[in-house]
Amino acid sequence: MSAPSTIHPFYLQHHFSDAVQQRESAKLGMWIFLLTEILLFGGLFVAYGIFRSWYPEMFFNAHKQLNVFLGSVNTVVLISSSLTMALAIRSVQVNAKKQALIFLILTLLLAVTFLVIKYFEYAHKIELGQLPGKFYTYDGMLGNNPHIFFSIYFMMTGLHGLHVIIGICVISWMIRRTMKNHFSAEYYTPLELTGLYWHLVDMIWIFLFPLLYLVG
Amino acid sequence: MSTEKTHIIPIRKYIFVAAGLLLLTFITVTVSFINLGPYNVTIALFIASIKAILVAFFFMHLFWDKKIYLVIFSIALLFLTIFLTFTLFDTTTRGAIYQQVGKPIKSEAPIYQNTK
Numbered sequence: 001m002s003a004p005s006t007i008h009p010f011y012l013q014h015h016f017s018d019a020v021q022q023r024e025s026a027k028l029g030m031w032i033f034l035l036t037e038i039l040l041f042g043g044l045f046v047a048y049g050i051f052r053s054w055y056p057e058m059f060f061n062a063h064k065q066l067n068v069f070l071g072s073v074n075t076v077v078l079i080s081s082s083l084t085m086a087l088a089i090r091s092v093q094v095n096a097k098k099q100a101l102i103f104l105i106l107t108l109l110l111a112v113t114f115l116v117i118k119y120f121e122y123a124h125k126i127e128l129g130q131l132p133g134k135f136y137t138y139d140g141m142l143g144n145n146p147h148i149f150f151s152i153y154f155m156m157t158g159l160h161g162l163h164v165i166i167g168i169c170v171i172s173w174m175i176r177r178t179m180k181n182h183f184s185a186e187y188y189t190p191l192e193l194t195g196l197y198w199h200l201v202d203m204i205w206i207f208l209f210p211l212l213y214l215v216g
Numbered sequence: 217m218s219t220e221k222t223h224i225i226p227i228r229k230y231i232f233v234a235a236g237l238l239l240l241t242f243i244t245v246t247v248s249f250i251n252l253g254p255y256n257v258t259i260a261l262f263i264a265s266i267k268a269i270l271v272a273f274f275f276m277h278l279f280w281d282k283k284i285y286l287v288i289f290s291i292a293l294l295f296l297t298i299f300l301t302f303t304l305f306d307t308t309t310r311g312a313i314y315q316q317v318g319k320p321i322k323s324e325a326p327i328y329q330n331t332k
Contacts, residue, residue, distance in 0.1 A: 024282065031285045035292040042296040049300055050307045068245065075241050083234040086275045093224045199275045206267045210260035214248035 011187040023189050030193045034200050037163075041204055044156050048211060051148050061142055062149035063212060065130060067121060071213035074117050075205065081110035082202040085171075089195050092188040097178065104175045107198070111168045118161055125150070156208055163201045170194050223280040233274040240267050 009019060016022035052059050088103035129137030132154045136147035174194050177183065183191055244263040248256060273279040278286045321327070 027281075027285065028288075031288040035288055038292040038296060039299075042299055045296070046300050046303050049304055053304060053308050068248070072241065072245050076238060079234060079237045079241065082237075082271060082275050083230060086230050087227065090224065090227065090230070196276055199271050202275075203268050203271050206271065207261075207264050210244055210248070210264050214244060215257045215260050 009186065011189075019187065026189045026193060027196075030196050034196060037200060041156075041159065044152070044159065045207070045211075048152050048156070051152060055143075055145055055148065058143040058145055059149055062146045063215070065125075065128075065141065066153070066213045067124075068213050070117055070121055071209055074114055075209050077110050077114045077117070078202045078205050081107045081114070082199050084110065085195050085198045089188065089191055092178070092183050092191055093185055095185045097181070097183075100183075101175065101178055104171060104178060108168060108171045108175065111164055111171065114164055115161065115168075118157065118164075153212055156212065160201065160204055160208060163204070167194075167198050167201055170197065223277065225274075225277075225280070229274065233270050237267055237270055240270075 012019050012022060016025065084103045084106040088100045088107060091097075091100035091103055125131065128140075129135075130150050131137070131147075132151035133147055136150060138146070171194060174191055177190065240263050244260055247259055247263075250256075252259070272289060278289065
């Protein structure tokens with residue numbers, strides 16, 4: 001009946017005038033969400049700045065307790081997962097479904113690898129008693145207030161780790177939807193938004209890594 | 217309405233960007249083992265910023281997409297900078313106020329002459 005000349009694809013919600021408007025609105029919303037994410041982590045970065053400026057020597061001594069090797073490996077893992085995520089989206093753009101699936105599964109595996117390495121780091125710290133706040137029991141370090149460094153360390157990497165876990169769930173969902181042929185070169189917005197989220201998680205780690213592991 | 221084209225970027229470009237990110241990671245780890253005093257932080261944050269720009273512009277497609285997304289991203293960074301800078305203005309200068317020590321008022325001070 002209404003406007004038979006226009007094509008109405010299955011993915012187009014009725015309240016958008018066309019697919020381009022829908023896609024641009026979705027991306028705008030996602031970027032605003034990412035803005036709130038940056039400010040969420042921002043609070044912790046400010047806490048880091050305050051305590052670091054107050055206790056520079058304690059930060060220097062405490063950061064020596066972190067394993068730079070494991071931190072570097074995790075950086076490489078996350079950067080690679082960002083690459084595979086970008087390539088997965090590119091594959092969907094050229095309608096290469098199988099390739100897209102391979103890249104998505106690789107992204108998922110790299111995300112899990114990140115968490116496994118993080119688990120070993122956390123286990124080591126818990127064993128030594130290098131824990132946040134009043135749970136801190138380690139006595140092998142000079143200087144006052146080392147528990148503050150570990151409070152910040154666990155809060156920042158913990159919140160980031162939570163984002164990685166959420167990312168794993170969303171990427172798994174995207175793998176399922178790709179297998180069900182939900183995406184094509186015409187419509188892949190959910191995948192694109194997942195990519196934006198995942199790159200932001202990578203970007204936050206890019207700052208966490210030098211701030212926590214490399215400079216005390 | 218079809219103002220936004222989808223950009224299909226050659227795989228080669230993604231690989232270049234990732235290689236750049238890995239190279240910068242290697243550089244920042246290497247530099248961290250050299251003691252440069254306060255410059256260590258500056259260099260580490262500078263390299264991290266370059267890496268973040270690479271991720272935002274090429275992996276997140278800000279370089280090709282509509283500029284409104286770049287504006288939103290920049291606003292987030294702007295407000296984070298304001299938050300950080302003004303908080304540190306406070307917390308790093310506490311107790312740094314110039315101290316005026318109280319002294320007894322001299323008897324020949326003008327205030328006494330007026331009340332006579």
